[in-house]
Amino acid sequence: MAAENIPGAAVFVIHKGVPVYERAFGYADKKSKTKFDFAKTVFAAGSLSKIITAVAILTLSENKRLALNSPVTSCLAGTNGPSKLSELPVFKKAKNVTPMSLLAHSSGLANCADLYAKKKNAAPLPATASDSALSATISASTAFASDPPLMFDFISKNIPRFNANNANTKFEYSNFNYALLGHLIEESENISFDEYIKNNIFAPLKMNYSSFSHTSLSKSLEEFGYEVNFASGYDFAGGEFTESLFREHNMPSASGLLTTAADIEKFVTMLVSICASHPSAPSSGRPVFSASGELRAGDGNTALPPSNTTAFPAVIGDETAGLLFKPRLPVKKNEASLLDAFPPIDSMAAGFRHSLFRGRDIFWHTGSVNGYSCGLYIAPQTSSAFFIACNSSNPAFRRKLIKYLLDEFYDR
Template sequence: MKIINIKSTYLLLIAFIIIGNPLNSVYSQNLEAKIDSLLLKVFTDKNGPGGEFLVAKAGKPIYQKSFGKANLELDVNLTSDNVFQIGSMTKQFTAISILILEEKGKLSVNDLVSKYLPDYPLGDKITIHHLLTHTSGIKDFTKMKSLRDISQKEMTSKMMVDFFKNEPADFAPGEKFDYNNSGYVLLGYIIELVSGEKYEEFINKNIFDKVGMNNSQYASDRKIILKRAYGYQKKEYGYVNKTQISFSIPFSSGSLMSTTGDMLKWQNALNLNLLLNTETLKKAFTKYKLNNGEEFTYGYGWHLINVNGTQLRRHGGSIFGFKSMGVYIPSEDIYVIGLTNCDCNSPTQVTEDIALLTLKALKKG
């Protein structure tokens, strides 16, 4: 028993030496300065809306900073506690929810949509897999001009599906990859039909509560949300409050809110198999093929790309007043999450740049 304890202590000591308290090390101070430099090029107006960024290695934060204001009217600075709308990063949670139901034997990703919605057009040809991978050919509701007619309405999930279901298909299922919000709204509806719970309730019970994501929730502009970051848009004459929409419209394709800290908990929960077993989770991070055998770079809720020989998992989001981007490097367990509260400040490229910069710095260190 003593040998085991000594070995465990030794491994912990080695881990501390490698990871340690990197913000106090010379190399990490250098990394911090380089990350600051990248972000200050994006957030040039310290009195405007800004963003919150977190970098983690092996599940532990090694960099976390806020830039700009959480609320312009009240002149309140952003902090690491602020809650942002994450837009299409919601799709990760929807995809994992589908896999949770599959692992419980409630559905299969190979099921046809017609199994759950018998009257859905082409439902006998479109599978849940097609919806997850954006290969269904369903018309994306965000491209429909009539969207403006319902943007302020409170819609049920069925009403949202009915809104786009009779639109002509863009292509046959499996013929093409084309990023599609309608597919993920349909997935949210299927989650409700299979589980017997509202999407919001399912996410809360099966993900947020289990992971301890206590600052994450379904978005609302009416509820009192502690530490809310207010969303802004930039016009030629200055900043304005974001356009208001009903969150029942983006629904399971883009209506969740979170913090950088909670998003790190999410990434760690996936790594630790707290929600799914290894084999089931692997489906989310597998590259699939079209009908013609051509491989595309999207799994279930994540883009899977290669940048200069480094495999990345990433996904962003954009919704009125907010943008988000999360990048994960599996080989080195590096996670970078960037959340901004103005759609004038995109974290997309800088988040990836920070991830690759961190990878390079840690290899040198």
């Protein structure tokens, strides 16, 4: 970490379906010397948001609220009638663009890099926050921007280039794809994207420290009396650290997730239990929650005792969630310049990128945004997953560590 100038980090490893390692290192905030806490340090997860969004879209499909392979124009009809987006010229041309096209970045819609609202917060989030500190924070207008609005206005005014010839035939990484998916959720359910995720993913999984809205998260923390610390994001240049400010997102469904390592561990353990396909994957290692909502790990070979536990919740059925781990679209090397070179991507599934590492499947996604970096890597054949997050824009630590972890667990 020191070699790459990383102030703080959190890491977990899931193997044979259960967490086997979890630890935080360094500082969430350098000035106050606040430690990076695995369970209670909130950080920005950037584009890892897209996996949450993908699962949300699949829940709508599973509940017959949205058809994955129908034209997006036919999906743009919520409880208040047809969306005005369907009247825009670009969508009249996009007859063969579907929600699945958006999930796999094969819509023909170009990337939109304008992630942040023009007005950014005047101050970073506090390094520590108790219920009393949060109350003061919420009342201070400079500390947090308002709740992210429904995404219609931004989308309608920022339609990127569209190439109909590329639809469903060519990979092009695009934040706009996931902004549009977020809008489809809002349009279908007539509630904000953040509210839908909270009700249908975060609450069932007891991801109490996660949100796509600064204000919503702060109010929840205050309401339930949770104590947290917010990681300050950092850039390092010229021998000095520069603290990054939290900024409101134009496209929260693409990159607006705020979370903790412990919360992501709950979400990922669910995914690993779904995607495990290797015949030797232990069924007895299925994870459970304690009554307090904390994950309880076993050795992957023996069942955990049933006392004071509840069955591990699944927010989505196995068959539907399997689409996350079904490669759909080949990706050429020259099409993936925005992505990490390791592991080398060869195809896209419905949300996850797919690579082969020594002949084994790796499904992965990363997030880098405004002073933060993280990466999630799932190996179905061994029911394994690796997660790395740090409060630095530098992705080098993440890239080096995942190479080490994949080597370490490859033959286990």
